[in-house]
Amino acid sequence: MLLQSGFDVALGLGLLWVAWQALNSSDLFKAIVFFIAFGLLMALAWVRMDAPDIALAEAAIGAGVTGALLLGALARLRASNAGETTMGQAGNGQRRFMASRRLLWIPLLLMAAGLGYAVLSLPGYTPGLSAQVAANLGASGVSNPVTAVLLNFRGYDTLLELVVLLLALLGMWSMAGPAPPPSAEAAAVLDGLSRFLTPLVLLVAAYLLWVGTRAPGGAFQAGSLLGAAGVLLILAGWRANVASTALSLRLVLTAGPGVFVAVAAFSLLMSGQMLKYPPAYAGILILIIEIAATLSIGLTLAGLFLGGRPRGERKSP
């Protein structure tokens, strides 16, 4: 018992310290490494809070996509800042900023007080809706309560999350222009590593998707793994021979939200209510949605890392 509390206290303090370092560091690279460490500790914290589903998602997104995405963004930031010399202006603006910074304490303190009040006024323990979820689990088509909530009881949320992810990619495509070409050959070690790991990542993604109906796992975790495989392949210099206008690419990107909306329309016809699956078909409908969502999430995340619209010309190796 003592050891358990000791572990939790050390983890909590570590999280706070790492979060502070990530926010407070003036060196952006250092901040990113602290953020990566924060993700790792956060995954452990989710484990301790009995939420292995979220720990799995945190692990897949944090280790596979976020770190790489942030490092790629920093590399671009450095490249675009290298040409600019606006030192005088920046210095002036900075001084004004430093002066007004003291005033920031007032709204920050008010906000902290509000948050503290909100947290302290929460009841000590509430079962939430877990009793209802447990009571209706039989009709949901799956036996993992988290999957039941995400894809059946609160299907709307997941549908809209898929749309948000797609919008992020569309926003990036319209802002960033065509993707930068791979400029250097990958070292033999990296080439071999990506060839060896990619099939394994695909296998584990399929496993997580399959196991998600009855144990921690599911579309977001599996999709993040697919995205990570894409990140690894892009880093190794591989490019798919599809342009952003290609029908195949667009079909896979929209498969998740598309299938979800189709199922919503189907359930509207069958039972008169959107996303209210007939219990007999619920299991298979959820699996179909999850497969489509996994593919879309994976491709969207990899597309975000590509850093622009794919151009569709194959770089011969």
Add this chain to the structure above:
Amino acid sequence: MTPTDWIAALLLGMGGVFFLAGTLGLLRFPDVYTRLHALTKADNVGLGLIVLGLSVQADSWVVVGKMLLIWALVLLAGASVAQLIARSVLRRGIRLWRQ
């Protein structure tokens, strides 16, 4: 404690020692190459010993297989990343430490 427990405890303890050695190396060694060397070797052995210690007491062979797979993946990652970072550091012209 049964003899199996003693073996497991010994392996786990040794794993902890190797992790400690890796961290000491990371903190105390003089340049990036030596630190790379300390970290990617010691920690992987430490993880291997912990996997062995847990395997002695695991419920099933499936669990043992999964833990061995995880160890193999960490070994692969450690070896590849050590080589990639070392090469990148060397090409940047960072000098090797000489006494």
Add this chain to the structure above:
Amino acid sequence: MQQLYLALAMFLLLNLGAGLWRVLRGPTAADRMLAAQLFGTTAVAVLLLLAQAFGEAALRDVALVFALLAPVTAVAFVRRLWPEQGNSRDTD
């Protein structure tokens, strides 16, 4: 036995905390990246210990994902942020 697993997990967590000093200190970016790599291996070990201590098989899947994706961030660092000299492009 559970006590031993937890004690070792706690020890590894403190070990990880000590490694954070290298992230703070540097001096090169590679040193910081290396420390992050250490955290990955340590987190895998902690997850395996917790999985056995509490009998939660799902934690082994979390460890598997961490092990599988351990090289991705470091590869992104080597290829994107720290391109080799004589190659000024920031892309891979």
